[in-house]
Amino acid sequence: MSIVLDYGDILTPRLGSNGIEPERLKTDLAEKFERAHAKIEKTVICNEGGFIDLESTWTDLEEVEALAQGYKERFNAVVVVGMGGSSLGVQAVCQALLGDSWNLMDDESRDCFPKVYFLDNLDPVGVFELLEAIDVRRTLFNVVSKSGSTAETLALYAVIEDLVVNEVGPDKACEHFLFTTDPSLGTLRSIAENRGIKTLEVPPKVGGRFSVLSPPSLFLAALVGLDVRRIIKGAKIAKEQCKSTILRDNKAGIIGTLLYVADLEQKRNVHVIMPYCDRLQKFCQWLQQLWSESLGKAQNLSGDLVNNGPTLLTARGAADQHSQLQLFTEGPENKVIFFLTLKDHAGDINIPVEKLEFDPFRSLSQWRLGELLNLEYQATVESLRRMGRPTMTLELDKLNEEVLGELLMLFMVATVYAAALYEVDPLNQPGVELSKRLTFELLDREEIDPSYLPKTDSRWRLGETSSD
Amino acid sequence: MSIVLDYGDILTPRLGSNGIEPERLKTDLAEKFERAHAKIEKTVICNEGGFIDLESTWTDLEEVEALAQGYKERFNAVVVVGMGGSSLGVQAVCQALLGDSWNLMDDESRDCFPKVYFLDNLDPVGVFELLEAIDVRRTLFNVVSKSGSTAETLALYAVIEDLVVNEVGPDKACEHFLFTTDPSLGTLRSIAENRGIKTLEVPPKVGGRFSVLSPPSLFLAALVGLDVRRIIKGAKIAKEQCKSTILRDNKAGIIGTLLYVADLEQKRNVHVIMPYCDRLQKFCQWLQQLWSESLGKAQNLSGDLVNNGPTLLTARGAADQHSQLQLFTEGPENKVIFFLTLKDHAGDINIPVEKLEFDPFRSLSQWRLGELLNLEYQATVESLRRMGRPTMTLELDKLNEEVLGELLMLFMVATVYAAALYEVDPLNQPGVELSKRLTFELLDREEIDPSYLPKTDSRWRLGETSSD
Incomplete structure (x- = not known):
């Protein structure tokens, strides 16, 4: 298959007490997932709702x-x-x-x-x-x-x-x-x-x-x-895999369930998506909307006030090892890092070190840029593991139409599974209606009525000159 | 002045019980800030440490x-x-x-x-x-x-x-x-x-x-x-303003102190930076590193384990009103949204609605694109306020060398103030050393020793074909 999910580094055998007990994937979480699956089977898997049709x-x-x-x-x-x-x-x-x-x-x-x-x-x-x-x-x-x-x-x-x-x-x-x-x-x-x-x-x-x-x-x-047919082909492969009601056989199920457990049980409510592949940065922004807007809800389906929703933070490997990694490694225990890696970096570039006689270049010998990128991923996931920080990884063989279609579908279904577990509606976005309505109300006034929005209060404004 | 800080929407008079009591800016927070200021005055304000020299x-x-x-x-x-x-x-x-x-x-x-x-x-x-x-x-x-x-x-x-x-x-x-x-x-x-x-x-x-x-x-x-001299000129203006030991007179002090209080007292540990100006997106990434890496620390200066550090999330106004705003409005009460706005959008574009006879276009009448962008900001900050979500705003007159220099210095000093309040060292990044060392250890092997990193465990890998 073209996408492998490795979730060992979020489980207790690898991560210790910060992890999730793997036995639960056969017991309570398997049951929870099966119920979630049943709830959405008709709308998602069998297309009756049509939204991933x-x-x-x-x-x-x-x-x-x-x-x-x-x-x-x-x-x-x-x-x-x-x-x-x-x-x-x-x-x-x-x-x-x-x-x-x-x-x-x-x-x-x-x-x-x-x-x-x-x-x-x-x-x-x-x-x-x-x-x-x-x-x-x-x-x-x-x-x-x-x-x-x-x-x-x-x-x-x-x-x-x-x-x-x-x-x-x-x-x-x-x-x-x-x-x-x-x-x-x-x-x-x-x-x-x-x-x-x-x-x-x-x-x-x-x-x-x-x-x-x-x-x-x-x-x-x-x-x-x-080739849009190959995008759809990849999506169909992912959808087929996601039909299983058995949690351990269902990639989207594992992603949705483990991130849900990490959030609600372990208070790991920041989900970081970090590809070691620059061409997936916009994908991460797409996922940020999908995950945040689908799961970030004030009320659950029963109408209870829950104020749910993990924050999806985007990062970029290896560049963010020089920016956000410090926080991921030593900051609060409120994150899961989800990596995306690429086995085959098309057109990988040799590092021609034989001409450079200076010390650290000897270490770079025999590697190519993409291989070095992947080594950095390995070092990062391992150093996070040693600090007790949970991670998961999707390994892509390469990046083409079919793999992308698979990836897109995988996360759309994972989002719907997660929503079923959180018991929220993944398809609405009631929280943005007020802002839209206020915009139109503001637009509709030829001159904005100063009493319409609360007046700014000079006591809490700093830097304004007196003439303003 | 070219930058005004409006922090009314994080205080109780505007925000209600989710806010911070403004009286505290004259009492305990003023004292806390004064102590923080004294700690770093020599290194930052008087340049003896030289790092913002x-x-x-x-x-x-x-x-x-x-x-x-x-x-x-x-x-x-x-x-x-x-x-x-x-x-x-x-x-x-x-x-x-x-x-x-x-x-x-x-x-x-x-x-x-x-x-x-x-x-x-x-x-x-x-x-x-x-x-x-x-x-x-x-x-x-x-x-x-x-x-x-x-x-x-x-x-x-x-x-x-x-x-x-x-x-x-x-x-x-x-x-x-x-x-x-x-x-x-x-x-x-x-x-x-x-x-x-x-x-x-x-x-x-x-x-x-x-x-x-x-x-x-x-x-x-x-x-x-x-014009680098104008960048420096703006930075000097900000630095001058940041010399005050009186919290209410110090923009960087207010930013650092209120975000620190929001994080540690109110558990608002996600700090969102959201400019309504596309040219400030890279600035937000710069700030993400500055804030996350300077404050995200396992130990404080006394050597106690604290695992501190807010997460800095970037967003983009108005675009993210269609993506992340749902989460900000209805999700967990763990965020402060920090807006950047621009009074004067250079080369603003008229919306030529008089030719379009269809309904909503009448509402767009008499506005220009940049004005509409600013209206959307007003609607967003107001809808967040009504939901009890705290925000702060920096209003820039326009975006030029001087204002940018001021903005950069303002946030560097705010970061150092925040670090003094958190009692962490803003200048080191010990958490990334392990990953760097592991990378070099991996690099140094002509062929990677499979026992060096823990072996992947097929039980927690999904999607692998048996031939792998």
């Missing part, structure tokens, strides 16, 4: 690929305009499989597939720089919002629409847009119908942070030349 | 600027090769003041200042892509390691040296390197002396994570055309 994805792929092929011939850049789950999944896929230098490559090196950019924030400096850098006349703007009414996305669309109309004229402008949104509801849907803008439908039951394997997201992958 | 920095600036000027004429790109504190500070400065599109600009737009790249990890894919993308013959490699013996940095140097010798020949290769390292010790120093490579000296008392205002780091800023 690979079977329907599979049938839509031809349409997605054909659409992508058509756009490929007309555009040399695509900009994905969207917030959070509408952007992070695609960013994760593109960084993992295209790398960070894709946009620096010339057309030939990219096989004429388009460059790909993301507008996922309102900061005017970044928006300006991006719109300056691209040739609008050869750019497709994929505007993504499931609800079709995300304020930031609509604001960005308004700015871009103006620019495109100026560049190509009002008649041709609509050809530069593709809206990815709800089949019938929302402002984007209305605009699309009014202006004849092409659309992709977000499957109604697929929420943003679980949408990375759905057609709208796979369309973008196809557009930049990735 | 702006006075000596100032006198070295001419040399630094002259060196930068010479290189500017010969090279069109510079690569900083270094780990952690040798890289993060300069990355923070460059992103904040040059933006993310600097390397995409042509020579004219950059006023012929060089492009700037960072090699701060061993991942061979990233190393390969970068070395492919640059013209080695016109590139300066600034290799930075205070000790001069960081394994990753030496390995990268070996790879690059080979490449440079191939491109320009062995005689000219040394001109493409500048080593930034200890004045007398370490492998880089030996190589420099042996090969006639030019060096910059790291001031011996300045540790990596506190080195952003020291000459080696300012050299790089000067090389890309930044």
Whole structure:
């Protein structure tokens, strides 16, 4: 198999008293997991809820690929305009499989597939720089919002629409847009119908942070030349493995269950994800949203106030050995470190030490950069173990479409299992509604009523000059 | 002044019972701070320890600027090769003041200042892509390691040296390197002396994570055309403000003290830094190292086992309102959110809504993107307040050299104050030594002895095929 989960370093035989007793994987935790599995089997494993519905994805792929092929011939850049789950999944896929230098490559090196950019924030400096850098006349703007009414996305669309109309004229402008949104509801849907803008439908039951394997997201992958069928193939492999009701046979089950136990029983409520592979950094941000937003809930399913939710902290091996590792090693006992490693670093680079006669270089002899990276991982996991700090590791054979699909599905199912154990709803996000509503209320005032938000209090403001 | 600290939303009058009683800023916390201040006054404020020694920095600036000027004429790109504190500070400065599109600009737009790249990890894919993308013959490699013996940095140097010798020949290769390292010790120093490579000296008392205002780091800023004297000017302003022994007059004191109280008394041990300004993302990573590594300590200064240290989590406004905000709002009561806002977003962009007749666009009327970003900040801080979640905010007038210098100094001093309150040594990092030693032990074996690290145990490995 292409992904191996090693969880020895979170168990008592390796970690001592800070660990989890392995016998429990056959007794109480096995039972807990079996109950959680039963709860979500229909919605997740058997697709009735549809939100990780690979079977329907599979049938839509031809349409997605054909659409992508058509756009490929007309555009040399695509900009994905969207917030959070509408952007992070695609960013994760593109960084993992295209790398960070894709946009620096010339057309030939990219096989004429388009460059790909993301507008996922309102900061005017970044928006300006991006719109300056691209040739609008050869750019497709994929505007993504499931609800079709995300304020930031609509604001960005308004700015871009103006620019495109100026560049190509009002008649041709609509050809530069593709809206990815709800089949019938929302402002984007209305605009699309009014202006004849092409659309992709977000499957109604697929929420943003679980949408990375759905057609709208796979369309973008196809557009930049990735083999979306192999992504789905990997996801199917992971999903198949996750059907087992036996905890010890179920990778997603082990991940979800052990992290849940570490959090609620051991107060290890910071879950660190630390890949020794730079192309997985955006994946970690995707996972941060998935894990934090799905599990961070005030109320459980019974309506009790629980204020649950582990904090997902991202780190980067080996770089963060020089930054965050000190805290992980000596700080509070409130963390589990989850490593991702790569057996085969494509295009590994020899360290040509024979020319360097100075002392430490002899130690580097015979190693390559990727091997050194992996040695650093080994040293880190071992030093954490000796300090009684629990870790888990997913070992990837290599990083390609299939492995990435497997990885994405594995963590989506693990998240749903964890939610079932925490007894919270992984699909909602009630905690952000207030902020959204307040934003619209603030927006709606031509001049903000100073009494609307509590006045700042000069007693607790420091550094203000008296004239302010 | 250019930076205002607003800490009303962490105090009881605004936050209710989850807050800190403001009276304490005049009583016990004022006294605690005064004692902390006295402890570190000589080393920090009066420079005797030298590690934030702006006075000596100032006198070295001419040399630094002259060196930068010479290189500017010969090279069109510079690569900083270094780990952690040798890289993060300069990355923070460059992103904040040059933006993310600097390397995409042509020579004219950059006023012929060089492009700037960072090699701060061993991942061979990233190393390969970068070395492919640059013209080695016109590139300066600034290799930075205070000790001069960081394994990753030496390995990268070996790879690059080979490449440079191939491109320009062995005689000219040394001109493409500048080593930034200890004045007398370490492998880089030996190589420099042996090969006639030019060096910059790291001031011996300045540790990596506190080195952003020291000459080696300012050299790089000067090389890309930044006004280093204005950076230092801002830092001096902040340092001047931090001389006060009166807690309520000392911005760094308030930051360090309130976060310390939130952590140790209220168990709010996750400190989130969330700028509503994309150019401050690298700054947040710099701060993550500074805060985590300086405060995350197993022992206090008396040698007691304390396992101290808040976790610094980075977030990004407004984007993370669609990702992490759900957890911040409804999850455990273990966080303080520290916002950074910008009053004046340079080149703010109008939202041309008058052409869009659809409903929510009317709400966007009369706003610009940066204003909308700031409204989202207001809505977020207010919704967190209503949920009883504490926040603090630093409001920056704008983002330029002076403000950045002020910001960097403010947080370095706040970190040292916090360390004095926690009674830990902010300057050491004993927790990473074991991992470094294990790496070198692993490196030293021509073939790794399988008994050296504990054998993986197949009972706790999932997904492995039997043939493995």
